[in-house]
Amino acid sequence: MVLYRTVFDNFVHIRRAGYFLDAAREFVKYGGTSMNIANFPDYIYTPDSHYEKLYSETVNVSRAVWKTGINTVTTIGPYPLDYFYFQSAGKDPLEYMKKGIDLAACLIINGEADAMGEVGYPHFPVDEKIYNDSGEILKYALDVCHDRNIPLILHTEDMDKNGYLRIEELIKKHYKIERVMKHHANARDISFNDSILKSVVASRNNVKSAIESKKNFLLETDYTDQKEKPGKVIPVFSVPKRAEMIKNSYIDYMEIFHKIFEEVPFRFYGKDFFNK
Numbered sequence: 001m002v003l004y005r006t007v008f009d010n011f012v013h014i015r016r017a018g019y020f021l022d023a024a025r026e027f028v029k030y031g032g033t034s035m036n037i038a039n040f041p042d043y044i045y046t047p048d049s050h051y052e053k054l055y056s057e058t059v060n061v062s063r064a065v066w067k068t069g070i071n072t073v074t075t076i077g078p079y080p081l082d083y084f085y086f087q088s089a090g091k092d093p094l095e096y097m098k099k100g101i102d103l104a105a106c107l108i109i110n111g112e113a114d115a116m117g118e119v120g121y122p123h124f125p126v127d128e129k130i131y132n133d134s135g136e137i138l139k140y141a142l143d144v145c146h147d148r149n150i151p152l153i154l155h156t157e158d159m160d161k162n163g164y165l166r167i168e169e170l171i172k173k174h175y176k177i178e179r180v181m182k183h184h185a186n187a188r189d190i191s192f193n194d195s196i197l198k199s200v201v202a203s204r205n206n207v208k209s210a211i212e213s214k215k216n217f218l219l220e221t222d223y224t225d226q227k228e229k230p231g232k233v234i235p236v237f238s239v240p241k242r243a244e245m246i247k248n249s250y251i252d253y254m255e256i257f258h259k260i261f262e263e264v265p266f267r268f269y270g271k272d273f274f275n276k
């Protein structure tokens, strides 16, 4: 099905042990053309080889998906919950995750991947020490991305208006706000008056309120490729399905498509990966 020349899912986790290329084909079948593939947070490697192996796996998965005809962007970096993995292995999470940031930056500069992420805070309440350490890791990532002009994707808890303003202030101390995006945002977040770019989960209601806000946003599924939990995650074809909904509901759908699938992602990732 062809809905538009570019139908972009801004955040998916695809892995070899999941539906892998079948998931990619399903996405295409419904009209999807492009996706950002982020690390699948797996803890199957040793702490010392964790990032090296995880990143190379993500890069390889992204290349394999690209070969099926999808334009891919690749996002690598330490995930906030890696903290607990290193901690329980008796390692210093700060040291390991900062090294993970350095390695990701290196691979991005070499053209193996495109963005740093998902970095930030765990999405559930944690004690003060872990929260502060996560903040230190985020600041380090912002500095590294600043020095190399790398786009950075945030993972955080659900935030209210003040939460966004707080994190905006932190970002601005270290990096340009337009180089940072919050993934897995809620639709109401778009109406907040901070200037962080938001990537909204592609539910029907989210899409409607995001469009009505007239602000810039991106659409994502945060699809988690798990055979063991079918039906528990938002389906991989959700962004194309929502694109179909937009096409059927908005007279200016071409402008909306151009903005959310081309203009905004192109500006953020800084390269034209949409025209294969």
Ligand SMILES: [Zn+2]
Binding pocket: 118, 155, 156, 183, 184
């Ligand atoms: Zn996330």
